[in-house]
Amino acid sequence: MWQAADRLRSNMDAAEYKHVVLGLLFLKFVGEAGPPLRAAGAKPPPTRGFKVPAAARWDTLLGKARSPLLGRDLDQAMAAIEAQNPTLRGILPQIYQRPGLEAARLGKLLHLLDDIPDLGSQGRKAHDVLGRVYEYFLTCFASAEGRNGGQFYTPPSVVGLLVALLAPTRGTIYDPACGSGGMFVQSERYFEEHGGHRGELKIVGQESNPTTWRLARMNLAIRGIEGDLGAEPSDSFMRDLHADLRADYILANPPFNARAWGATALADDPRFCFGLPPDANANFAWVQHILYHLAPQAWPASCSPTAR
Incomplete structure (x- = not known):
């Protein structure tokens, strides 16, 4: 076909x-x-x-x-x-x-x-x-x-491994660079296979590319999955649609090594409490964005939520 x-x-x-x-x-x-x-x-x-x-x-x-x-x-x-x-x-x-x-x-x-x-x-x-x-x-x-396909899609084998490592069984799962929504689809599948019921796992995401955002919305809709991907596409750094979110799980494959991600405009942003990353590379910015949006009980043992 x-x-x-x-x-x-x-x-x-x-x-x-x-x-x-x-x-x-x-x-x-x-x-x-x-x-x-x-x-x-x-x-x-x-x-x-x-x-x-x-x-x-x-x-x-x-x-x-x-x-x-x-x-x-x-x-x-x-x-x-x-x-x-x-x-x-x-x-x-x-x-x-x-x-x-x-x-x-x-x-x-x-x-x-x-x-x-x-x-x-x-x-x-x-x-x-x-x-x-x-x-x-x-x-x-x-x-x-x-190579450009990675902008909207992560291979299912990689997503499956990440989902199995996190093992989402409750609460909220968040993807700040959700692409076409594959992380959500497999998380929902894992959740149901382990005793959860459709709609009990809250799905929250964001995507900056307008056409990819539409793919994600359709991907969730045809599977009967409800999710909050925002009313429109937008950049997670420059316009954080879920600023108050503290998620139980965060699963993402963001566009690493991105340049000119907006550092100069975000010098006082509370998300970057470990130091503002250079505008030439967004990798540490993504890490801090993810940590900021984790619920306190979901933080790694070596980190302290009070560092915010």
Whole structure:
């Protein structure tokens, strides 16, 4: 499936194309045809929690796959879903009329994604199936982008090791550079596998890249995971959205060795109680940001919260 989707990419950069594919995957999830037929008088099955107008349903759009105006119809479908679902506003890609994205290629991509089995399943199974497909495509796109792929994605094997080391079983987990949200997905999975229930682990994060922030919001939404990633993307150093947060667990893969991270504007910031790191390298700034946001009982034994 990835090979077929990648062939349809043609000359489009992988960094741009991932938003095309992942947006359509999300649209397929929320826009599948209505619930299965049921006996008269029977209670309707549980919904996925999204309102989808008829024009935005997957079968409707699939019927327009050969239309030269398919890009317009897909953008309108995204806008219509956002309009009826406040939690999705501002996160669905409306990029399908862009120059160079031919309607014929989009139509083939729709048919390709339509072949994914069981995406129309109800309830938790739908979240799990699409979640795995979404993660698989994220992995492939990160590989296609090479070094730049690390800006939005950490390999699942690395995330799994970090999650197992921290073993989140209660409270709040925070990621100040959350990328596409993989840390949260695996933390939630670990939590449930060890007796926790969906919604009991509070998820808080922040991401500065607007397109990556949208990927994270979609990644959590298709898995039925609630999380506070802020109302908009923003830089954790320059605009700390969760300044009062003291988390039980902090799990992050921030952009190390970043230059010009804003040190000159943050000389008196309480987060940097161990000394202001140089503006030429943000590594120690990330360490101090993380320590600052840890709950006192979660601090390493060798450190003292009173150092703040």
